[in-house]
Amino acid sequence: MVDNIHSVLKKQSRLPLSLKVKYVLRTRLERGEWTVGTRIPTLLELVAEYGVSRATVRAALDELEQEGLIERTRGKGTFVIGDASKEHWLMLPTDWRSLVEHIEHLKVRFTVLGSGYGSLAAEISTQTPAPTYWWTTRVNWADDIPYSFNTVYVIKRLLDLKKTHFESEPILPVINRYFKDELHSASQVLTIRAADGVVAKELHIEIGTAVAQALRVARNAQQEIVYAARVLYPAKYLSIETQFHPREESGRNPAA
Known part of the structure; x- marks a missing residue:
């Protein structure tokens, strides 16, 4: 053994x-x-x-x-x-509404590591990107714990309308509050990675520690990407709960 x-x-x-x-x-x-x-x-x-x-x-x-x-x-x-x-205190939502409410409930504060203009990162999506995005890299904090390392992209025409809000607030609630009509579909893909030196330093973890990477993309009716994000969470904080509804999915009593 x-x-x-x-x-x-x-x-x-x-x-x-x-x-x-x-x-x-x-x-x-x-x-x-x-x-x-x-x-x-x-x-x-x-x-x-x-x-x-x-x-x-x-x-x-x-x-x-x-x-x-x-x-x-x-x-x-x-x-x-x-x-x-009790360390897995960070419940990662699996739908848009819950994700927005989750961020608002945490009363997130953040540290800005950088921002600018450019194209979407290739790992996020190659499908119908806009010519120019505003991007920002931040570390989100809750109760003095750095719990996520984020690089977020917002299509420039939306940024220009609410720039002050985007620069001073958590971005997802701003998108949801002012541009809900722009949101036609959204997706999230979760993978497990190892923290590199930059992520480890900012999240106060060791290099190589397991982190959960969430790639999020929101599109408008024309399938143009209006919001995208790469978010890294220390796996030790994270938990995920998914509700299953077998009666609704099968249309019959599963015990029958």
Whole structure:
């Protein structure tokens, strides 16, 4: 069993082994396997369980202690002091209305890293872009936590009508408030990426940490893109809930 775990840890990615062990331990904390106040296995027990060196486990525990999840006391052991199961506080909406309400409810403040004019990034869409967009890169904050790294594009003719609002407020609510008639369709694609140096620095996470990337595009009736965004969230904060309605989808009682 130890050999299997060690093999998985070594093959999964190019991350340092200590970070992989840290993420495995964090997952166990998030699942509630070790609750606040309980003692986790000793250093030697974890070394035996994962088949790695003492230095590797010690480095992983150092990281968790710095995050305020555990506390080590000489002669007593390592105890859980933070509830990792409550870290997934950021519910990512799956429809436009909920997304706008979510941003307004968070009372977002932001730091602007840059802005200007140009074309859409190729990764967002190549379908019916306008000639010129205003773009801005921001870090959104909630309760003193930097929770998203965003590059947002707004078609220039809309920007010119409400420039002050776009520059001083969260952009999606501005689009929804003043230009709802421009919105014909919208989509969001979610993927998991690794944080690069810039994103890691701005979101106060480590390089290579898992981040969820949301690519959002809104089009008008002519299928022209009027709004687009690339938003990166630390995966450790994120949760997604989707409601299924089997009766409506099938037209019959699924238990029948």
